[in-house]
């Protein structure tokens with residue numbers, strides 16, 4: 001099992017909740033645009049707190065199914081429609097040519113073996129099935145408004161330290177941008193992407209998510225030498241101040257479809 005950088009803290013539940021509140025509306029819009037509906041067989045990889053799996057279950061109904069996996073499936077609940085499986089997308093097999101939809105959000109970004117995992121996800125698609133990835137370009141995080149320019153400077157230091165910690169743990173902090181080519185190279189068709197960034201004012205869900213991250217990774221952030229404990233206190237104060245507004249990370253949805261009529265020896269192998 002890999003060492004997911006945010007996995008080992010007691011703040012995981014709060015992190016999941018803030019993340020879902022920030023990202024779910026856009027994810028659900030993207031899934032709707034792919035046509036998810038009654039009878040679909042869906043796979044959500046690295047399902048975290050389960051909000052996407054539970055939403056999918058409502059769309060596919062009892063004639064469909066949702067398999068949701070995670071290396072740490074404690075936030076996931078089985079139902080008549082949802083099957084929960086402890087599963088490592090890097091090392092564990094998946095059924096092949098099975099799913100109408102395979103989705104993963106903010107999972108591959110963290111995994112050094114992301115391309116191997118992606119190929120496994122693509123092989124799990126039935127011919128004609130859709131892949132949807134939701135990933136960040138983590139380098140895109142800007143101060144949009146502040147009453148104190150120094151607070152913006154300190155935040156920029158924090159952001160640089162955060163990206164450094166993620167990279168030290170094996171993340172590709174620009175995976176949101178790199179995913180498009182990776183999906184094309186695996187032979188999917190009708191490949192598309194949509195990028196979005198939205199203001200995260202202090203005190204809101206996005207700012208709370210960043211505040212939680214600053215606490216989850218405090219030791220590693222200080223270990224980079226790029227920020228001090230005083231900087232982190234300052235960042236947390238800013239993130240609680242509605243006058244301090246940052247742009248969210250650039251959130252990039254990338255999708256593609258397994259061609260109809262391909263053979264078992266196709267590109268994703």
Ligand SMILES: C[S@@+](CC[C@H](N)C(=O)[O-])C[C@H]1O[C@@H](n2cnc3c(N)ncnc32)[C@H](O)[C@@H]1O
Nearest residue numbers: 004046047048070071072088089090105106107
């Ligand atoms: C940033 S969270 C995203 C959770 C969820 N996809 C969401 O967007 O709400 C990343 C999730 O991936 C899971 N994860 C990390 N490594 C994994 C792996 N190798 N295989 C499957 N899941 C993994 C973590 O346990 C965590 O739940």
